[in-house]
Amino acid sequence: MLKIYGADLSSPSNKVRFVANELGLEYEYVKVNLIDGDNQKEAHLKLHPGGKVPVVNDDGFVLFESNAIIRYLADKAESLLYPAAAKQRALVDQWSDFVAQHIATAVGRVLMNRVFAPFLNQEVDERSLADGLSFLERFLPVVDAPLKEQRYLAGGELSLADFNLLSALDPVEVAQVDISGHLNITRWRQDLMGRDFYTKCHKSYGDVLAAMAGG
Numbered sequence: 001m002l003k004i005y006g007a008d009l010s011s012p013s014n015k016v017r018f019v020a021n022e023l024g025l026e027y028e029y030v031k032v033n034l035i036d037g038d039n040q041k042e043a044h045l046k047l048h049p050g051g052k053v054p055v056v057n058d059d060g061f062v063l064f065e066s067n068a069i070i071r072y073l074a075d076k077a078e079s080l081l082y083p084a085a086a087k088q089r090a091l092v093d094q095w096s097d098f099v100a101q102h103i104a105t106a107v108g109r110v111l112m113n114r115v116f117a118p119f120l121n122q123e124v125d126e127r128s129l130a131d132g133l134s135f136l137e138r139f140l141p142v143v144d145a146p147l148k149e150q151r152y153l154a155g156g157e158l159s160l161a162d163f164n165l166l167s168a169l170d171p172v173e174v175a176q177v178d179i180s181g182h183l184n185i186t187r188w189r190q191d192l193m194g195r196d197f198y199t200k201c202h203k204s205y206g207d208v209l210a211a212m213a214g215g
């Protein structure tokens, strides 16, 4: 059976679970404890030499990098989440790459400096925090605009691009990034967060964090 190695607060790991849920795949979710450093232990390094999550093991076929994984899973299932037609596929790739480069990274910077660094007693990098916030100010309108014209990020159909954006934005409340002014993103996000693929994974990112912090 497919095994998904991930961590509950890892957005790329959750993205893989969202997609596997949407595809209706049976899988075993194996939690890797990043705080205890289980990702740096020999058993995990055999799966991912860089010591990261997510990783999947599909009956002996081991793959890391969340976008490579979700493309593989969707292709294997011949799913329209990753359309075969060249132009449609290119648009899904375009938005997925844009989100990964410019939005997921920016949210990650804010989350790291506002939440994880203080929690782990690490120094806050003010420059990185400011950059993250300014990238979001610049790039959130870029993904808001298509969502005004069409239901989903890459067109009229749900695609892997939506899973990229949804998982990238999952921590925004926890990171105190107010996205409510982006009305199209907000509407799109509320729709997707109510779907089974999402609620099977968690109610919200904030709930997971609160549960871990004992709140």
Ligand SMILES: N[C@@H](CCC(=O)N[C@@H](CS)C(=O)NCC(=O)O)C(=O)O
Pocket: 009, 010, 011, 012, 013, 034, 039, 051, 052, 053, 054, 064, 065, 066, 067
């Ligand atoms: N580009 C990678 C990012 C993977 C990544 O950075 N994972 C983090 C958790 S979100 C991790 O494993 N961190 C542990 C570490 O770096 O030691 C992907 O999309 O899969």
